[in-house]
Amino acid sequence: MSIAIPQQGIFGLLGPNGAGKSTLIRIINQIIEQDSGKIFFRGEALQPKHIANIGYLPEERGLYKKMKVWDQLVFFAKLKGKSDHDAKVHVSNWIKKFDIQHWRNKSIDELSKGMAQKIQFIATVIHEPQLLILDEPFSGFDPVNAELIKNEILELREKGMSIILSTHRMESVELLCDTIALLNRSEIILQGRLQEVKQTFAADRYQVKLKPFTDQLPEGTLINKDQDIVTLEVSLNGMQTNEYLQNLMLMGEVKEFTKLIPSMEQIFIQQVKTLSHE
Numbered sequence: 001m002s003i004a005i006p007q008q009g010i011f012g013l014l015g016p017n018g019a020g021k022s023t024l025i026r027i028i029n030q031i032i033e034q035d036s037g038k039i040f041f042r043g044e045a046l047q048p049k050h051i052a053n054i055g056y057l058p059e060e061r062g063l064y065k066k067m068k069v070w071d072q073l074v075f076f077a078k079l080k081g082k083s084d085h086d087a088k089v090h091v092s093n094w095i096k097k098f099d100i101q102h103w104r105n106k107s108i109d110e111l112s113k114g115m116a117q118k119i120q121f122i123a124t125v126i127h128e129p130q131l132l133i134l135d136e137p138f139s140g141f142d143p144v145n146a147e148l149i150k151n152e153i154l155e156l157r158e159k160g161m162s163i164i165l166s167t168h169r170m171e172s173v174e175l176l177c178d179t180i181a182l183l184n185r186s187e188i189i190l191q192g193r194l195q196e197v198k199q200t201f202a203a204d205r206y207q208v209k210l211k212p213f214t215d216q217l218p219e220g221t222l223i224n225k226d227q228d229i230v231t232l233e234v235s236l237n238g239m240q241t242n243e244y245l246q247n248l249m250l251m252g253e254v255k256e257f258t259k260l261i262p263s264m265e266q267i268f269i270q271q272v273k274t275l276s277h278e
């Protein structure tokens with residue numbers, strides 16, 4: 001595979017189970033070494049010194065259960081190169097930001113799963129990495145905390161961070177990712193800007209909501225009839241949009257006319273299924 005992860009933005013690393021996402025992430029984190037190939041970090045061949053510039057939230061979470069929240073976060077910040085003073089300043093800021101000052105002296109095993117996940121999120125970003133790798137960052141969070149983490153991720157993007165998001169939750173991909181790569185059996189089968197990828201898969205399908213003047217309806221699949229408004233899925237069959245709309249307007253009052261763009265979930269399923277049948 002050959003991929004370039006933009007210096008700023010959220011890059012969705014997607015793929016079915018066993019595609020090789022975690023393997024790639026482990027290679028970038030230098031936990032394991034690749035059999036072949038080269039990896040560059042901001043133009044330099046990837047090397048151990050870059051670990052301090054990477055923040056990694058693994059899917060299998062793990063913190064030191066008996067260690068106190070404050071000590072643990074300071075420890076991780078220092079482990080990734082921060083001075084004792086800077087580490088304490090950063091931990092203090094994050095604890096204030098998340099309004100969890102009262103957890104400072106609690107050990108991890110006194111926290112709920114979601115609370116511990118929050119601490120692990122902070123531990124991942126505490127050293128202000130240039131590259132952030134998040135593997136299923138929302139698992140275990142209630143909707144309120146998931147929203148909080150989502151906003152933090154967006155804020156980190158705004159600050160210029162490069163973020164790799166690996167997830168099976170396609171709604172998160174739609175919400176967050178600027179670019180994506182879809183992996184299947186260790187090969188990239190699709191990559192590019194999310195919106196462009198989606199447009200590529202948009203077929204000639206439109207949704208029409210119409211208040212018809214008569215019983216005559218445009219050709220298409222009837223989706224719904226609510227009082228006097230019908231919803232249909234139609235194809236333009238080579239017609240220009242304006243031409244189609246002119247005809248449509250003779251049949252009724254056009255309430256809505258929308259191009260149907262497939263969801264990332266539909267694209268994912270279609271692409272992976274097609275390849276597994278080849």
Ligand SMILES: Nc1ncnc2c1ncn2[C@@H]1O[C@H](COP(=O)(O)OP(=O)(O)OP(=O)(O)O)[C@@H](O)[C@H]1O
Pocket residue numbers: 015016017018019020021022023024035
């Ligand atoms: N060099 C290699 N040659 C052959 N197989 C390999 C090699 N490296 C890794 N694998 C195998 O490829 C598979 C990739 O699994 P990996 O955990 O990376 O997938 P994943 O995309 O993260 O899946 P999931 O969504 O289930 O977490 C594993 O079975 C792994 O053992």
